[in-house]
Amino acid sequence: MSVATPALPVRAERLWAALLAATLMNLPLGSVYSFSVLLRPIEQELAIPRSALSLVFGLCTVGFTVGSVGAAFLYRVAPAPVLVLASALVAAGGIAMAATASGLTQLLLGYGVVFGTGGGVTYILLQQGVNMLVRRRQGLVNGYIVSLYPLGAMIATPLFHACNEAYGWRTTLWGLAAVLVACGIAAALLARHGGARLVAPAATGSTTTGPATGPAILGPTFYKLSATFFLAASAGLMVLSQAREIVAAYGGAAALAVAATTGITGAIAAARISGGWLVDRFAVPYVMCAAHGLALGGGLLLTLLPSPLTAFVGLGMIGLGYGFVSGATAGGIGLYWRPADYGRVAGRTYVAWCLAAVSLPVLAGYLFDITREYSTAVLIAAGANIAGMAMALTMPRRGWREGG
Template sequence: MNKNVRGWTVTFAGTGINLALGVLYTWSVFAAALTEQLAWSKTAASLPYTVACAVFALMMVPGGRLQDRFGPRWVATVGGLFAGGGLILSSLTDSLFILILTFGIIAGIGIGLGYSAATPAAVKWFPPQKKGLISGIVVAGFGLASLYIAPLTNFLIGNFGVKSAFRIEGLIFLFAIVALSQVLAVPLAPTPSAAPSSRQTGPASSTSVPPQAATSLNVSPSSSAPAAKADFTWQEMLKDSRFYLLWVMFAAGATAGLMIIGQLSTITKLQTGVSWGFAMVALLAIFNAGGRVLAGWLSDRIGRSWTMRIFFSLQGLNMLAFTLYSSPALIALGAIMTGLSYGSLLSLFPSATYDFFGTKNGGVNYGLVFTAWGVGGVFGPLMAGAVVDLTNSYFYAYLISASLCLVAAFLTIFLKSGPLALEKA
């Protein structure tokens, strides 16, 4: 098969896997049913989701390392077995503790393994100047999943009950993920424009990025994304200040985005008095997916740093504006801006990780960066809930989120392609 065709086949298989793994984003539908049909408290119904988010983020590290060592096919296959199996096992219990184990831990492990394998497998088929676009396409599936899984879950719960919904979706996603995983593969040899595999100081090859183009991620609009000058191990990456910059920025953006995603229905009701939460969540999901592709494409052209600066600034201003949104139309605007900005993170940060640290160990390296998402996923919703409980308003939660995003926008000026760039800036 032609290498370009094979690369796109792997890309769309990865997107399909993420379309199934995105069941995580539809937990609110299950949570509502658990409170209504099984008389669970809202706090109890949120615990399996919180645990799943944390396990998902933590599993990105071993999942990425396994993917780098054994290849994406087997890792994604095991991920499908865990994700689907966790949902099926969730159909057998009424116990909160068991559901935390089956959905939170078992399904969370599967989501982490599958997600960690899909993007690195796809980007290795393409030259550096397409890493952003390819990353965006693959991860768009995760953001778009709630558009079809939420109504499917609602239909299954309404007609068969919450337990049957877990079982049916578990079977569907198990077989879908395992089947699509068999398509995942990496090239047998580096693509012509792939980055060197070791730190050599000899003359650059004809496909290398010129030294002047590799001094910063702030490339000109006509420039392609810079190739990494070496393939870093995870130990080497942890000695580089750029890792910590990326981690802090990712955590800041994830805190703001996941706070709104987790609270949007409540925000809509509280600030407008209208129960349009489902429509707002669907709107956000569309732009969440679109933001991943748009930011990936844009960053391939103007550079990761400039694109991050744009979207962090947009999200910061949007968080400030949320304090004034008081109509469905304005909340819809806020959902669109949140979706675009949050979605951008999921293509910009893997792409930047591959730019800085190479693709050879990209799975484990991005897994470590992705732990920032887990921190944001826990801190954002908990912080918002605490603020609302104390003040009956999201005002201070918006201010905290806006501050984090604007600080992250400022930190982008320190992103350079050379090692330990923060100290040298």
């Protein structure tokens, strides 16, 4: 007489809760793009040169990348809610350390290393948790998640500015630390309520190892995807980091330069959502090629017809192209690889983002110091977009769900 095996309890899966958790954490983490608002008051109080303060943001991007890559090694250390809360508290601790800084070293350690790394881990944990639950419209969902950083910057920038003026930059950072703690607690509770997990059940397998389950994690598809993303991000991050100065260099008034900076950030956020939505309907390489083509059009417009208006429009087109590629990259990972591998692949693609942040944006600033103009940098960006179009078309059209 055989004894029946007791059925395993049904695990509650609530995608909305996982998405809300990601939203609550990624919006304040996206304030990293508002770091420029903190430059002047920190510079004035601590007498730190602007060039040295730029190292803080640069180190933060490196920390974010390290945290993104390292997050996958934590999946089995503790349940998802515990890891989310712990990493959020680390990020908050880094901001608190920066708020008490008396010099550059403490800013580099607190904001750059601790906050950057904690933020990167938190981001990937929540993104992995969502992808373990989502069953359809993977592109749209992941496009939405990657749009939260620029959306967070749009919210944080005016708030940071107002708080700096009223209370000082230290209070601004203490406020951000408090928000990160509160959102970390809420995100952990939502992750628990949503039934988020970071690894697939043992019976279903959890790794991508061969053609039967999709492309290898570090195979040709990954490198092509990363290269296409890098080329778009190089041009896009140049625009994000220096839009105000580029518009001014082409003769734009201060009001137009500020409007361009704000508008481009919002456009990139919208394009990230749209890029993810598009890969649910069209092949990833076609979406990415078209996005690079849009950015190329912006660079050519600015090169052939330089003026304040074309600077506004052209930079917007470059930013939109970057946004579409970013959303398509996030959505494409969900289409090419299985959910259990999403965080591992996504974390590694942010290495390309980190390299992009320290390549063309830095070169553009150097070229401006020499020539007092951005025309050469815009041409280089256009060349990157041409290369991106070619690279995009080498990627496979189908992912693991379609037998490719």
